[in-house]
Amino acid sequence: MCGIVGYLGKNNTKEILLSGLKELEYRGYDSAGIAVLQGDSFESYKAIGKLVNLEEKTKEFTTDGFAVGIGHTRWATHGKPTELNAHPHLGESSYVVHNGIIENYVQLKTKLQAKGINFLSQTDTEVIVHQFEENLYDAKDAFKAFSKTITELEGAYATLLVTKSMPETIYFAKHGSPMLVGVNDAGEKFFASSDSPLIGLAKEVNYFEDGDYGYVNKDELVIYNKNNELVEPKFTSLATDKLSAQKDGYRFFMEKEIYEQSDVIADTLMGRLCDDEIIFDELDKSLFDGINEIKLCACGTSYHSALCASYMFERYAKVRCSVEIASEFRYREPLMSKDTLFVVISQSGETADTLETLKMAKNAGLKTLVVCNVDNSSMVRLADACILTRAGIEKGVASTKAFATQVTVFWMLSLYVAKLRDALNTDGLKHQIHLLREIPTSVIVTDEMHERIKRLSKRYLHGHGFFFIGRDVFFPLALEGALKLKEISYLHAEGYPSGEMKHGPIALADPELFTIALLPQHLLYEKSKSNVEELSARDSTICAISPINFDKADDFIPINVCKDYMLEFFEMMVVVQLLSLEISIRLGNDVDMPRNLAKSVTVE
Ligand code: M6R
Numbered sequence: 001m002c003g004i005v006g007y008l009g010k011n012n013t014k015e016i017l018l019s020g021l022k023e024l025e026y027r028g029y030d031s032a033g034i035a036v037l038q039g040d041s042f043e044s045y046k047a048i049g050k051l052v053n054l055e056e057k058t059k060e061f062t063t064d065g066f067a068v069g070i071g072h073t074r075w076a077t078h079g080k081p082t083e084l085n086a087h088p089h090l091g092e093s094s095y096v097v098h099n100g101i102i103e104n105y106v107q108l109k110t111k112l113q114a115k116g117i118n119f120l121s122q123t124d125t126e127v128i129v130h131q132f133e134e135n136l137y138d139a140k141d142a143f144k145a146f147s148k149t150i151t152e153l154e155g156a157y158a159t160l161l162v163t164k165s166m167p168e169t170i171y172f173a174k175h176g177s178p179m180l181v182g183v184n185d186a187g188e189k190f191f192a193s194s195d196s197p198l199i200g201l202a203k204e205v206n207y208f209e210d211g212d213y214g215y216v217n218k219d220e221l222v223i224y225n226k227n228n229e230l231v232e233p234k235f236t237s238l239a240t241d242k243l244s245a246q247k248d249g250y251r252f253f254m255e256k257e258i259y260e261q262s263d264v265i266a267d268t269l270m271g272r273l274c275d276d277e278i279i280f281d282e283l284d285k286s287l288f289d290g291i292n293e294i295k296l297c298a299c300g301t302s303y304h305s306a307l308c309a310s311y312m313f314e315r316y317a318k319v320r321c322s323v324e325i326a327s328e329f330r331y332r333e334p335l336m337s338k339d340t341l342f343v344v345i346s347q348s349g350e351t352a353d354t355l356e357t358l359k360m361a362k363n364a365g366l367k368t369l370v371v372c373n374v375d376n377s378s379m380v381r382l383a384d385a386c387i388l389t390r391a392g393i394e395k396g397v398a399s400t401k402a403f404a405t406q407v408t409v410f411w412m413l414s415l416y417v418a419k420l421r422d423a424l425n426t427d428g429l430k431h432q433i434h435l436l437r438e439i440p441t442s443v444i445v446t447d448e449m450h451e452r453i454k455r456l457s458k459r460y461l462h463g464h465g466f467f468f469i470g471r472d473v474f475f476p477l478a479l480e481g482a483l484k485l486k487e488i489s490y491l492h493a494e495g496y497p498s499g500e501m502k503h504g505p506i507a508l509a510d511p512e513l514f515t516i517a518l519l520p521q522h523l524l525y526e527k528s529k530s531n532v533e534e535l536s537a538r539d540s541t542i543c544a545i546s547p548i549n550f551d552k553a554d555d556f557i558p559i560n561v562c563k564d565y566m567l568e569f570f571e572m573m574v575v576v577q578l579l580s581l582e583i584s585i586r587l588g589n590d591v592d593m594p595r596n597l598a599k600s601v602t603v604e
Pocket residue numbers: 299300301302303345346347348349350351354397398399400483487597598599600601
């Protein structure tokens with residue numbers, strides 16, 4: 001999704017902006033641009049496609065001494081990915097970059113056009129710069145004009161503006177989309193829409209709250225809050241290591257991240273397992289007092305881990321559990337009762353729809369918990385309690401290790417709640433903890449398994465669709481397997497409960513319909529097997545994933561014999577991830593940055 005960077009200082013402005021944008025690249029974008037103001041002279045460059053195109057265009061451009069600059073990677077929402085629609089957007093003598101959506105841009109644009117203002121792009125963003133310049137004409141003061149402009153915008157935004165009328169200043173505002181500012185001892189100021197561009201440059205950062213606006217110059221960082229009160233920055237220190245992951249010999253980040261799962265799950269378990277107890281130091285047990293229901297809310301892959309969680313909460317902790325897709329929950333006027341613990345799940349902690357549901361739950365007075373991979377993200381800062389998943393930075397747009405650690409957290413959390421509610425006896429709990437310790441082993445990728453999947457993938461590059469099928473927790477895993485395949489192979493795939501196929505989808509069965517059947521030994525094996533046989537009898541091509549050989553399958557991917565269905569879950573998770581990866585590679589797709597997708601979806 002869109003990314004913002006900004007810089008004020010005397011170092012190499014162009015390089016700082018471009019390398020900041022590079023750090024945001026993994027989030028997904030289709031064009032990029034920068035604008036730099038030095039003295040009273042602006043230079044701006046934009047390019048569609050990858051950042052190398054922008055680097056090429058700016059090859060000859062250099063800055064000398066103090067300058068202010070803003071940069072942007074755009075993921076198209078209003079208007080196609082063209083150079084004209086790329087940010088920064090120009091007024092007469094100001095430039096703006098923006099993340100989010102200006103919902104009332106049509107009204108603003110119509111009024112501005114009626115005054116004779118010419119728009120160059122189809123974007124919502126361009127109204128900000130023209131509205132600012134209109135206000136500047138009346139107010140004759142850039143900050144007054146900027147502040148007024150902000151009050152006229154509706155929607156979600158993070159924005160930076162630079163103007164010749166105040167050439168050594170960057171104006172900023174944040175409402176609904178994340179943004180932070182970093183400072184260092186040399187008086188430089190750095191802006192970004194997430195931490196990574198600032199690591200190694202700024203020691204201290206301030207995460208803006210919704211409604212914050214203000215400006216920076218050489219000497220000042222001035223912040224006003226949503227009530228127009230001057231507030232002090234709340235600095236927190238930023239890690240100094242460059243977290244920007246390298247591929248370390250893997251072909252794609254997604255591949256590396258699949259291989260990392262054993263380590264990151266071990267990290268996620270670390271310090272949280274005792275012999276007969278699950279420990280979450282970050283939770284106060286009173287969070288669960290008076291709770292009769294757990295409601296989980298998320299999008300995409302995180303929604304699938306929420307579905308897995310619901311099976312475990314009901315099975316182990318005997319607590320009623322419901323799961324919601326965040327974009328649906330927002331607008332369906334849901335009933336919320338205070339005996340419900342509201343749990344949001346998000347890799348990024350910034351997904352606009354999920355964040356909004358968290359705000360709704362808080363406003364309704366519910367207790368809230370976030371399971372998240374990014375510390376200091378908007379959701380982490382907003383929720384009453386937080387469990388971090390410790391997956392490390394995930395760069396592949398197709399989520400893998402984040403999902404694995406989310407499910408691990410939920411397995412532990414369901415046992416933690418089970419103990420609080422006396423729903424599991426000590427032996428049962430000990431047994432589960434013993435199983436949890438085995439997850440890191442069950443997700444190790446062996447050469448033999450990877451080779452087998454690689455070889456087999458060539459048979460699945462066509463056809464009229466894939467059905468991933470499973471029962472119980474293997475149904476959300478089927479959904480996740482299908483999502484992975486869709487995202488990076490662009491082949492049609494669906495996840496379905498095995499027992500539901502005969503209620504409609506089986507009509508599609510023929511040799512060109514590929515069924516990826518999840519057949520665990522320890523959960524409803526015979527029932528699932530019958531469902532697969534029904535498909536096999538109708539000539540669907542079957543690829544079975546199971547520890548038990550299945551002679552009705554056209555292809556068979558064995559997993560290890562495990563002690564429990566949850567360990568089978570993790571073994572199969574790796575198989576479906578690798579299968580998608582290998583199909584996508586054979587099709588020649590960009591695995592890490594699939595078309596049309598963004599890593600962090602900060603618009604609704
Ligand atoms: O950061 P989040 O977990 O909130 O993101 C939610 C979805 O956008 C995300 O899981 C998406 O579905 C991934 N591309 C899946 O691979």
